[in-house]
Amino acid sequence: MxxxxxxxxxxxxxxxxxxxxxxxxxxxxxxxxxxxxxxxxxxxxxxxxxxxxxxxxxxxxxxxxxxxxxxxxxxxxxxxxxxxxxxxxxxxxxxxxxxxxxxxxxxxxxxxxxxxxxxxxxxxxxxxxxxxxxxxxxxxxxxxxxxxxxxxxxxxxxxxxxxxxxxxxxxxxxxxxxxxxxxxxxxxxxxxxxxxxxxxNDFPPLDLWSNVRLFRLENEWAVMDTVGNSQLDLLDIEACFHAESYDFTEVESFLRLVTCFLEEAEEPIEDGDSVEGPGDVIWRVWRMDDGIAAPPRPVLRCLPQDNRDVPEQYRVPGMEQPSDEPEPAS
Known part of the structure; x- marks a missing residue:
């Protein structure tokens, strides 16, 4: 709606x-x-x-x-x-x-x-x-x-x-x-x-407008997402990551910071753009027509570039897997 x-x-x-x-x-x-x-x-x-x-x-x-x-x-x-x-x-x-x-x-x-x-x-x-x-x-x-x-x-x-x-x-x-x-x-x-x-903290009360949720997925992965950014005419954000490798509190803060970036940015985020995120790791973002968890709505999916194979169901079109990279020449 x-x-x-x-x-x-x-x-x-x-x-x-x-x-x-x-x-x-x-x-x-x-x-x-x-x-x-x-x-x-x-x-x-x-x-x-x-x-x-x-x-x-x-x-x-x-x-x-x-x-x-x-x-x-x-x-x-x-x-x-x-x-x-x-x-x-x-x-x-x-x-x-x-x-x-x-x-x-x-x-x-x-x-x-x-x-x-x-x-x-x-x-x-x-x-x-x-x-x-x-x-x-x-x-x-x-x-x-x-x-x-x-x-x-x-x-x-x-x-x-x-x-x-x-x-x-x-x-x-x-x-x-x-x-x-x-x-x-x-x-x-x-x-x-x-x-x-x-x-x-001179910060908008985003936690009263959009919840940050946590879901345990298969293969020891998890997703944390926002729901409700649409009230501010912004995309919701979801982060998909290996659950034991990242601090959930840091991921939550990351989702809020990306939301604030969307609010203030003069240029839209493009598929494949990179941002430094939790674990001092570079995370890349892609726009998805639907998120992993209900309700149905477009989201920005964030995936850490930490050399882990992303389970197939959470991948995005065109992304490379570490195992997909060519072998170095001998």
Missing amino acids: AKGLFTQGIVVLLRQSVSIEEVAAAIDDFHPSDPIEASEDWTFLGPAVLMNMDEDGSGKVVVDVVDHPWPDAMGGTQGDSAASEDSQIVDAWALGNFGPHNYPGSLQRAREQSWVWEDGRELAEQPTAFIRVRSSYVLGEEDDAPVLPEGYEPFDELALVTEIAAAITELPQAICYFNPNGEVLRDLKTLNESFEYAEE
């Missing part, structure tokens, strides 16, 4: 539902509108408030309360008796109502890869409702209004949506912050720690 009606979307999972008036009070510093009634279709809009994204009112943030559990399958696994609601959820997901880059199973994957907030792997209190914080440039505009304004910059927009979601997470009914596009779960404590770290 791509940005459309909604350009960003973050969720706060709830242990019990809450009134829109309570939500408005929690985000009073952002000057919400008077409450708006819910639409008949809960997948599109629950009781809500609106806020201007910019001083000229060219963009809007809509915050609504949804008194339903988060539909993680996005309508894909219910039985025939729920077929009508399944179709409704599928249509809403396709329109970006649950996040413009969300993919079915995002909450489950976020739980499995919740490394910073370890309690997130359990989510002991089952969410029964949720609050959405979504941004849009076409809500209330003419039908021919552009989905994205001229000179669109996603960074400040995503930062604002994150700050509003963080304020909502302080409600007593809130369980945690959930970014479905980046598959990130955080409780209030770890959420604030990320904000503090980002401010102290």
